[in-house]
Amino acid sequence: MQEQMTDTELLALFREPATKEKAFSILVKRYQERLYWHIRRMLVDHEDSNDVLQNVFIRVWNALANFREDAQLYTWLYRIATNESLSFLEQQKRKATVPLSDVESSLSNKIRADKDFDASKLEWKLQLAIQQLPEKQRLVFTLRYYDEMPYEEMSQVLETSAGALKASYHHAVKKIEDFMLNR
Amino acid sequence: MERSTEIAAELSGIAPALAELGVPGQPYRVPAGYFEQFYNSLIEKIQLGAEEPDNEIRALSPLLAGLERKNPYNVPAGYFDELSIPTPVPVRQKAPVFSLHRVRPVLRYAVAAMLTGIIATAAFFAFHKSSSDPLSALNAISDQEMANYLENHDVHWVPGTSSSPTASASYDDNDISDLLSNVSDDELEAYQPMLAQNQRTVN
Numbered sequence: 123m124q125e126q127m128t129d130t131e132l133l134a135l136f137r138e139p140a141t142k143e144k145a146f147s148i149l150v151k152r153y154q155e156r157l158y159w160h161i162r163r164m165l166v167d168h169e170d171s172n173d174v175l176q177n178v179f180i181r182v183w184n185a186l187a188n189f190r191e192d193a194q195l196y197t198w199l200y201r202i203a204t205n206e207s208l209s210f211l212e213q214q215k216r217k218a219t220v221p222l223s224d225v226e227s228s229l230s231n232k233i234r235a236d237k238d239f240d241a242s243k244l245e246w247k248l249q250l251a252i253q254q255l256p257e258k259q260r261l262v263f264t265l266r267y268y269d270e271m272p273y274e275e276m277s278q279v280l281e282t283s284a285g286a287l288k289a290s291y292h293h294a295v296k297k298i299e300d301f302m303l304n305r
Numbered sequence: 306m307e308r309s310t311e312i313a314a315e316l317s318g319i320a321p322a323l324a325e326l327g328v329p330g331q332p333y334r335v336p337a338g339y340f341e342q343f344y345n346s347l348i349e350k351i352q353l354g355a356e357e358p359d360n361e362i363r364a365l366s367p368l369l370a371g372l373e374r375k376n377p378y379n380v381p382a383g384y385f386d387e388l389s390i391p392t393p394v395p396v397r398q399k400a401p402v403f404s405l406h407r408v409r410p411v412l413r414y415a416v417a418a419m420l421t422g423i424i425a426t427a428a429f430f431a432f433h434k435s436s437s438d439p440l441s442a443l444n445a446i447s448d449q450e451m452a453n454y455l456e457n458h459d460v461h462w463v464p465g466t467s468s469s470p471t472a473s474a475s476y477d478d479n480d481i482s483d484l485l486s487n488v489s490d491d492e493l494e495a496y497q498p499m500l501a502q503n504q505r506t507v508n
Contacts (some may be wrong), residue, residue, distance in 0.1 A: 143348070179351075236333070267316075268331070295323065
C-alpha cells in the first residue's frame, strides 16, 4: 500500500495533522538511501553525511507543507541535499582557512583513510578520480553516472541548462578517464 | 531503451577506454542497520526541536525542570514606571567624500607650473626666432647707426674703412727685426709689391 502511494498522495497525507508523521516516515524511507549516497559521494565521510542528511530531512519537515508541485518531489529533495552538502563543504573551507586545493586533497585523504580502502580496486580509484573534479563537475558526474538522472531533471536540481550539464559531464568523464588510465 | 543502457552508451561515446573498464560499483559502506534506524533518530531530533520548552527541559534534565523558576535579581522601586527611553534623533551627517584620485595639491600645483613654464618658453622661441639671428640683425642696421653706437661707446671707426679697432697692436723695431730675422732678402723684396697692392685695396 505504502509502496504504491504516489508523491502527490504522500503530500496530501502530510498536510493532514493526523497523518503527518506517518506520511513523513514513508517519505524518509523512500528517499533516505538515494539522498544519503548522493551526499556521501560529495562529503566522503559517513558521520558528516549523516549530519547533513538529518538536516535535509528537518528542512523537508519544515517546508514540505508549503511545497508547490511545480517540480517533482524527488528533484526538490535532491536540490535541498545538494545545497546542504555544498554549504557543509563551504563551512569546512571557512573553518579550515586553507586553500581550496587543500580541502579537496583532504577529501582524497578521507577516501584513503576509509577502513575499506583498497588502492588496487577500480571502484576506489574512481572515487579518487571524482574528488579531483571541480565541485560542479563532481555533482554532475555522480548524478548522471550513479543516480542515472536525466539532464532535464538535473537542470532543475542544479539550476543549469541541460546543454551546459551535458558539456560539464563530457569534461568530467574525460578527466576521470585520464586519471584512471594514467595514474 | 533502459536508462542504464543509455548512460553506458553515452559513456562509451565520450570515453571508450573508461567504458571498457566496466562500471565500478559503490565502494562505501554504512554502519549495520543505519537506514533502519535512521528515521527514529531523525524524528527524535525533529520532536526535540519542536517540543514545548517545559517538555524539552524535562527530557534534557529533570533536575533543572524541577527547580522553581524564580528570578533572583531586583530592580529599583518604580523603575519600569519611570523608564523612558529617548527616541534617538537621526543626525544627518554629511557623508565624507573621498577622492578616488588622491594627488597632493602641492604636487598638482608644481606640475601645473612646470607645464606653464614649458609652454611659455616654447612660445617665446617660436615668436622670436628671426630676431635671435645676430647676423640678420646687423644687416638691418645702417652704417651711420653703427658709427654712432661705436662713438658713444668710445670705439673709433670711420664708415668705409675695414680696419678693426681690436686689431691694433704696437710693435717696436726690435720685435720686427726678430720676426724677420729668418726671412731672406729675396722673400722680402717679393713681398713689397704685394704689400703696396694690399694698401691700395684697403684705402
